[in-house]
Amino acid sequence: MKRKATQRTGKKDADHPVIQKGKLQLNNPHIQSGEEDVLYHIALGNKSHDLPSLFHDVKFVCMGGSPNRMKQFAEYLVSALQVNVPSGMGLTNIACGSDRYVLYKVGPVLSVSHGMGVPSLSILFHEIVKLLHHAGCSDVTFFRLGTSGGLGIEPGSLVITEQALDGLLRPYIEVATLGKTVQHPSRLDPDLAQDLLKLAQTDPECQGHSTYFSKTMCTLDFYEGQARLDGAFCDYQAEDKMAFLRKVHSSGVANIEMESLCFASYCHRAGVRGAVVCVTLLDRLKGDQITTPHEVLEEWQRRPQKLVASYIKRYLSGKNAT
Template sequence: MTMSEYPRFMDVDVDKDITGRITPRDGPVTVRNPHIESLPEDVLYHLDLSDKANDLPAMFGDVKFVCFGGSPNRMKKFAEFMVNEIKYKIPAGLQLMNISHGSDRYVLYKVGPVLSVSHGMGIPSLSIVFHEVLKLLYHANCTDVKMFRLGTSGGLGLEPGTVVITDAAVDGLLRPYMEVATLGMVLQHPAFLDKELCEEILEIANQNEGYNSVIGKTMCTYDFYEGQARLDGAFCDFTAEDKMAFLKRIHDRGVKNIEMESLCFAAMAHRAAVKSAIICCTIVDRLKSDQITATHDTLEEWQMRPQKIIAQYIRKQMGLD
């Protein structure tokens, strides 16, 4: 069989520009795996769901917004926050629950058309849950879905508390693609995001007068310490001068912030042609310090900034504002 025999697969209905860049679009959520339909059962192991054991269209068919964040507790709080933001009425006698409670890997909460999902820390953890959430949406016959990563990051030349909306994700060598070793080959998957969606979110973010919001490039690394040029890890093979020269160089090349998931999120959303955006609040200016010194209450308030922006976007899309 060839990919052309699978009309729901992206290689058939996807639009590309002259550079080969996939155009994100509305419509049915698709996958790029011709083997899925031949599986007797597609077990979404890390979400504790299955296309046979669960009625995924009934459970998730109305999903329009998927919000990812690193911490299980943070995404539980986000789900609780969204209950009030979109005036969602939980049926009498029930309560908001972690749908993936049978697995201890991730949490998954549903608030009307909104999914709140934890992705853990780093590319490998995000990659696993993104695969399974995308397949969940596919099996549920979802359409017109938008995906968001909400989180924190280290800033470069920005006041802590600044919100960065990513317009391009790059790796530690400033390359705009994610490399994946597949069958002994290194495949490069471009990490592009939806420009129009980013600009929509910036417009909403700029309505918040208490802090600054910017669009910029995000560098994604494979670890928290050496990959991010920190001096405070257990290992360090460079000087303070080396560190500052590197951070200033990438800042001069447009990098606004550094984190550990954006490259994977952007690359996988691009392959799926799903409209997506990354919104992170900076919690330290790496040109000044490696250590995070803000108080717990301040960090909590900063972490809520991307969530409030996306809540406002979702309300607008739902016609609630």
Template sequence: MEQEDFTEMEPPPSPKPSFVRNVNLAAMDEDYLYHLALDTKHNDLKDMFRDVKFVCFGGSPGRMKAFAFYMVKQLKYKITAGQTLEDISKGSDRYVLYKVGPVLSVSHGMGIPSLSILMHEILKLLNHAGCDPGEVMFFRLGTSGGLGLEPGTVVISEAAVDGLLRPYMEVATLGMVIQHPAFLCPELNKELLEVSKSVGCQSVLGKTMCTYDFYEGQARLDGAFCEYTEEDKRNFLKRAHARGIANIEMESLCFAAMCHRTGVKSAVLCVTLLDRLQGDQISTPHDVMEEWQCRPQRIIAEFIRKKLGITD
């Protein structure tokens, strides 16, 4: 039976921006953001975060720490002599959270469950801080496997699809399966594509397939289990590529779906580390990959600089 093609679905309109849509929060005396080691009783979240305009997410704690220090230079941010940036969530071993002026740099771990937890708490944090959801932008910066692209290319996601190429995330809630659309902001994507050209990073617009697994879910042949042939794998990846899928990773579906539910402007930028149509394993030298992984950061840093009117 021919699989239904969901990849050309029109995105539904985004709702009016709002960080939270939960009436229960207003009745709570205290909100403990457990995985960030912050709470509304012992931390003045308004004083700490009310000026936030840009939230940048990435999987690796080390990479997001490095991005925070990179933004110190890019924003010409002044740090008092004898001090340094500090992980605001150091009381937790789940994520890291750094603040550089109006920019948050936060790690989300690997996969949808880890990202989902963080997104809930970041959204609540910004709500408690009194930030304007119409003025804050979210960015996911990551790595991925490309489809038919030269390694090192940055994919700016137009939408995220699941392993069945459907542009929504399914969440089991109260015994029911709820579908949340996973589209991203086309106007923001166009701006980012222009910025990528200005900083010399090869970038393309395309759809991103997000899977719940790194091996079988991504049709790899090199996992502990594999019950399909190389021809099966190649046919699936070619079919996905023909339907506009430019890359594969493990978080964009949740990120896009949760941002679409809030109405907050958001974008996903992932550099490709290999062409999955050519193989499964990454053999690129470490120093080359390090430069590739910085490309999404360079694009977002320049975008933020432009928005803040910062020039060299």
């Protein structure tokens, strides 16, 4: 079990985002002025649905890219949290009125898919935060459970993100708003990350692989943005790729994916605790393509789920998460 040493700025608010206490508030006064807030991409609304009745008890939101994976996670939570599902009934995709995302509720946990990439996650995050606000939820913790490419670590390892960086290794996301570029810092809750790291070291369900606490690079593209040589287009040489990946690795980055920057930035803007836990499917310093057998990948992809489920289970049981 490994933890990468990191340098701290010495400024408390740089390491510890301001977390809202009590009911989740929106930083958008325009929401209250409309007749109905339609959450279009998850097929819900604050007038068409009784959101407080349906979601008031939500304490955790778990996001992942794949609809099937987040359904599997919801099914895993039913067993892990010992949630009683009425006889003859199964889990229901609450967002079934839309074909964009899936949304399952297991007790106080939402398991939702966010698709692939920053734009897709951004849409879902906006609507989930509004859903929680309309439902009157308080003190909600967010997790992103994902897959990634590793840098210098064994495939199948877990990476708990210390800080999300963009493709230029900058700790913020840039958004074009009203014709101007706006920068939003990417900050995750360091205490939550440390709780997860300690739990990975002690929980028998989470043993058998390495876990790292390191930086994550988030790109806007799977191929050229991640310095792959196997895309339809490539305007650089193999030595350029390796020089770039070594530079990224030497900056403290242990993995590369496509959503953490937006997730971290939006958690910070919403004032919610957030953590990113990804499994690595290959070592990008050794290749570009994923050739591991499907059944092995399936087992690896359950590793972030087990860690986060264990944290939630301990929290709900009243135990210290670590």
